[in-house]
Amino acid sequence: MQTLKENYELVVIGGGLAGFCAAVAAARLGTKTCIVQNRPVFGGNSSSEIRVTPHGACAFHAYARETGIISELLIAERAVNHEEIFENGWTNSIWDLTLYNLAQSTPNLTIKVNTDVYEVEKEGRIIKAVKGRVQNTETDILFLADTFIDASGDGIVADLAGCEYRIGSESKSEFDEPHAPDVASNDVMGSSIHFKTKYIGKECSYKAPDWAMHYEDAGFFYKQGRPPKQKKGGYWWIEIGVPYNTITDNETIRHELTRHALGVWDWMKNKDPKMKELTKEYALDWVGQVPGKRESRRIMGQYLMTEHDPQNCTVFNDEIAFGGWFIDLHTPGGLLAANSEPASNENYSTFSDYAVKSYAGPYGIPLRSLISKDIDNLMMAGRNVSVTHAALGTVRVMNTTALMGQAAGTAAAIAKQKNIPVTEAPVKIIEEIQQQLLRDGCFLPNYANKDQKDIALMAKITASSEALLFGAGPESKGSHEGLKIWEDQPQYEIEKLENRKGQLIAVGSEKINKIEVCLRNNSDKVQQFFVELKKSEHIWDYSVNKGGILAKAELTIDPGIHWVEWPIGLQNAPVGEFVRLDLLPNPELEWLCAGKIESGHMAMYQISDDKMRRFGNGQTLSFKVDPPQACFGPQNVISGVTRPHRFTNLWKSDPNLPLAQFLQLSWENTKKIKEVELTFPGHLLREYHAYSPFYQDPQCPKDFEILAFKNNKWETVLTVKDNYQRQVKYSFESIETTQLRVQVTATNGDPSAQIYEIRCYE
Numbered sequence: 222m223q224t225l226k227e228n229y230e231l232v233v234i235g236g237g238l239a240g241f242c243a244a245v246a247a248a249r250l251g252t253k254t255c256i257v258q259n260r261p262v263f264g265g266n267s268s269s270e271i272r273v274t275p276h277g278a279c280a281f282h283a284y285a286r287e288t289g290i291i292s293e294l295l296i297a298e299r300a301v302n303h304e305e306i307f308e309n310g311w312t313n314s315i316w317d318l319t320l321y322n323l324a325q326s327t328p329n330l331t332i333k334v335n336t337d338v339y340e341v342e343k344e345g346r347i348i349k350a351v352k353g354r355v356q357n358t359e360t361d362i363l364f365l366a367d368t369f370i371d372a373s374g375d376g377i378v379a380d381l382a383g384c385e386y387r388i389g390s391e392s393k394s395e396f397d398e399p400h401a402p403d404v405a406s407n408d409v410m411g412s413s414i415h416f417k418t419k420y421i422g423k424e425c426s427y428k429a430p431d432w433a434m435h436y437e438d439a440g441f442f443y444k445q446g447r448p449p450k451q452k453k454g455g456y457w458w459i460e461i462g463v464p465y466n467t468i469t470d471n472e473t474i475r476h477e478l479t480r481h482a483l484g485v486w487d488w489m490k491n492k493d494p495k496m497k498e499l500t501k502e503y504a505l506d507w508v509g510q511v512p513g514k515r516e517s518r519r520i521m522g523q524y525l526m527t528e529h530d531p532q533n534c535t536v537f538n539d540e541i542a543f544g545g546w547f548i549d550l551h552t553p554g555g556l557l558a559a560n561s562e563p564a565s566n567e568n569y570s571t572f573s574d575y576a577v578k579s580y581a582g583p584y585g586i587p588l589r590s591l592i593s594k595d596i597d598n599l600m601m602a603g604r605n606v607s608v609t610h611a612a613l614g615t616v617r618v619m620n621t622t623a624l625m626g627q628a629a630g631t632a633a634a635i636a637k638q639k640n641i642p643v644t645e646a647p648v649k650i651i652e653e654i655q656q657q658l659l660r661d662g663c664f665l666p667n668y669a670n671k672d673q674k675d676i677a678l679m680a681k682i683t684a685s686s687e688a689l690l691f692g693a694g695p696e697s698k699g700s701h702e703g704l705k706i707w708e709d710q711p712q713y714e715i716e717k718l719e720n721r722k723g724q725l726i727a728v729g730s731e732k733i734n735k736i737e738v739c740l741r742n743n744s745d746k747v748q749q750f751f752v753e754l755k756k757s758e759h760i761w762d763y764s765v766n767k768g769g770i771l772a773k774a775e776l777t778i779d780p781g782i783h784w785v786e787w788p789i790g791l792q793n794a795p796v797g798e799f800v801r802l803d804l805l806p807n808p809e810l811e812w813l814c815a816g817k818i819e820s821g822h823m824a825m826y827q828i829s830d831d832k833m834r835r836f837g838n839g840q841t842l843s844f845k846v847d848p849p850q851a852c853f854g855p856q857n858v859i860s861g862v863t864r865p866h867r868f869t870n871l872w873k874s875d876p877n878l879p880l881a882q883f884l885q886l887s888w889e890n891t892k893k894i895k896e897v898e899l900t901f902p903g904h905l906l907r908e909y910h911a912y913s914p915f916y917q918d919p920q921c922p923k924d925f926e927i928l929a930f931k932n933n934k935w936e937t938v939l940t941v942k943d944n945y946q947r948q949v950k951y952s953f954e955s956i957e958t959t960q961l962r963v964q965v966t967a968t969n970g971d972p973s974a975q976i977y978e979i980r981c982y983e
Contacts, residue, residue: 222359222360223361224360225362225363226365227364227365228365229253229254229255229366231252232257232364233255233257233602234257234351235372236256236258236264236334236372238267238603238619238622240265240603240626241256241264241265241324243372243626243630245323245324245330246627247329249328249661251634252637253329254331257353259335260335262317263320265619266513268312269313271509273309274312275620276909277544277546284760286620287620287624287664288663288947289623289662293323293948295904296947297319299912299913299914299915300945302315302914302915303315306909309456309457310417310454310455311417333355335355335357336353337356339354346595346596348598350364351364351369352364368599368633368636368637368643374603378599379593382596382599383595384594384595385520385594386520387521389610390402391405396529398527398612399528399548399611400528401611409515410515410551411463411467411551412461412471413459414511414513415457415482415509415513418453418454418500418505425501425504429483429484434480434485435487436484436492439494445559446458446561446563447556448565452500459482459555459556460555461556461557462474462516462551463553463554464557467517474512475511478512486505490503519605519608523590524589525607526616527611528609531581534583537587539587539651540585540587540655542585542624543621544581544615547615548578548581548614572828572829586621586628588651589607591607591628591629592647594607600632601629604617606625632646636650659863660898660980670859670978670980672980676892677981678859678861681886682884684854684883684885687854687875690727692815692819692843694816695843697816697817701919702919703915707907718806718807718809718810719806721765722826724802724824725822727798727822727850728799728850730796730850733791734847734848736786736789737784737844737845739783739844740812740813742778742780742809742810752804752805754773754791754802754803755771755800756801759799759866759867760823760867763825764833765829765830765831771791771794772789782813797868799868815840823841853871855872858978862977862978863977871977873975875973876971877972883928883962883965884963884974884976887960891959892983894961895983896952897981897982898980899963900948901944901946901976902947902977903921903945903947918945920969921969924942924965925963925967926940926962926964928961928962929960931958939951963979
């Protein structure tokens with residue numbers, strides 16, 4: 222056995238998406254970083270070993286996809302992977318290689334895989350080193366560093382260092398959380414393994430081994446929230462926790478899950494009255510052997526997030542990430558419990574008391590929940606951060622943990638640069654951390670770009686043209702090739718006006734003369750319905766009763782399909798904001814969907830007395846507005862926000878004009894520009910599941926040029942071909958100019974050139 226000693230500025234323990242994004246973020250900021258992973262591949266639960274598809278806020282909120290490093294990775298994977306996403310179990314090694322390629326390509330980052338950390342050396346409140354054993358090499362490595370990030374999931378480093386942690390559920394009396402049980406317990410959510418099947422084009426049989434589980438009762442699946450609806454595999458509900466300990470009994474859990482996975486396939490293939498016919502020509506292709514873990518230790522930090530924070534969208538001064546998954550707390554025991562996860566057990570109703578109280582966000586996450594309260598140079602990232610059990614139900618999904626990881630790595634790097642302890646980062650350097658996260662493509666719900674070094678913020682912005690918002694009807698056509706609806710989302714007759722529905726409209730003119738809606742009257746009589754136009758704080762303002770009513774009316778519609786005009790005559794519309802057009806219930810009517818998705822214009826429907834939720838999967842409902850609204854102007858690219866939020870924040874060229882179209886920045890004095898950074902549309906609207914193989918977002922510019930005005934003429938500084946990434950950054954020797962253009966010559970399918978943000982640095 223040999224022992225090596227290695228020195229770093231930052232060591233990240235754990236190579237799941239949280240740890241991976243932490244390590245890459247820190248290394249990109251110049252920090253000498255090492256990532257230590259105990260598996261041969263990166264990605265944790267998302268890797269090809271476990272195959273849990275990454276989830277996040279966009280499963281429930283349109284335009285809420287996580288951006289930054291995780292977005293860069295997922296966009297890169299879709300662009301090159303032939304495999305279709307069908308939920309858990311599908312993942313192939315292309316995803317592993319996407320992660321590995323980025324790690325190998327990142328300067329300042331050292332990779333250590335197949336390495337288990339098992340010992341901590343500390344002095345007082347400082348960790349000096351951690352010791353790891355490299356599997357199959359008879360080698361130990363002592364990792365010395367200034368700062369450590371525990372992204373191990375189980376909080377291994379924090380536990381070895383003696384940090385306080387929580388495990389299981391808090392009682393209702395402790396924080397009065399809506400989802401907390403009356404009595405506290407050590408029960409945690411369970412672990413899962415998945416399987417995948419393959420279509421082979423002919424009938425094939427399957428015989429389960431004697432040691433596998435043998436299911437006989439259809440009610441276990443169809444009446445207890447475990448419907449085997451996907452013949453290709455998947456099934457998060459193949460889950461076991463209690464009575465086993467998810468840490469110490471992990472191997473027992475693995476064996477038990479294998480028995481149950483084979484038993485589920487045996488049931489589907491040979492006994493299930495619904496599935497045995499559908500699976501006749503499907504064969505078992507892969508069974509996982511590494512349990513995907515949901516919960517174990519939660520390390521106590523400087524702040525303990527409770528369920529009230531995501532539910533109430535608490536605004537934190539030290540906000541560094543966001544979430545938006547629902548409060549998703551699986552039943553302890555999983556397959557061994559009487560019923561599965563509550564939402565599944567009620568067939569994902571969107572109107573039940575449970576669904577209403579579980580819908581949350583998007584909400585901010587504070588840096589203090591990522592910093593240990595007991596060790597001064599230890600941070601956490603992933604499912605081991607400082608939250609209650611109920612709050613973990615939403616922050617635990619992988620795209621959210623990836624954001625927390627990038628934030629932890631960024632904070633560690635900037636603290637090192639500023640020579641201050643990470644414990645002081647939430648107070649002393651939080652603005653620098655937030656601004657760096659924004660510059661690196663992340664989104665913060667309550668903070669915008671105010672980077673004083675970004676000279677684009679001081680420029681006059683013009684464009685060759687801009688699109689106007691006319692609205693869209695059932696006959697409208699958009700550029701949405703490869704974008705689909707994730708089939709696991711709740712589906713229902715969404716167009717019927719059985720409850721209040723609302724359509725956002727971005728206001729670009731003080732006057733709104735009239736609004737029209739396209740409805741179907743399914744009765745044989747004239748129908749009345751009520752409309753309201755309300756102020757909307759942002760696109761995720763789901764309140765029914767808040768927000769001032771700008772106008773309201775009662776309208777009528779004859780039987781059949783008609784455009785119904787509302788001569789609203791509004792004179793003081795809130796320019797630069799969204800308003801929401803609400804139609805109140807009339808079950809005889811349907812509000813028809815538009816045939817295209819209008820950028821930033823999502824809709825919602827009422828689920829309780831004072832709460833709405835996203836309509837469909839981000840579709841636009843049919844509407845027309847007069848006059849057309851100037852809401853896609855060039856000034857939007859310096860709004861400081863890189864997605865629709867309080868406004869569209871998007872420049873879009875006139876789709877009726879041919880490309881090339883350009884965006885222009887002008888300054889009064891000559892600037893010496895060394896860096897230009899651009900953020901384009903793409904991969905924001907829907908969950909990762911909705912994007913097809915080889916997907917390149919049609920709204921994203923494909924070919925473009927950067928030009929500078931020099932010697933009384935425009936000179937091309939940079940030409941880019943075949944782009945599909947959302948954020949791109951370019952460095953130059955130095956461009957001396959008073960004017961700069963970004964000229965889009967081709968997109969990946971959309972007729973308009975579109976840009977969310979441009980940054981320039983001297």
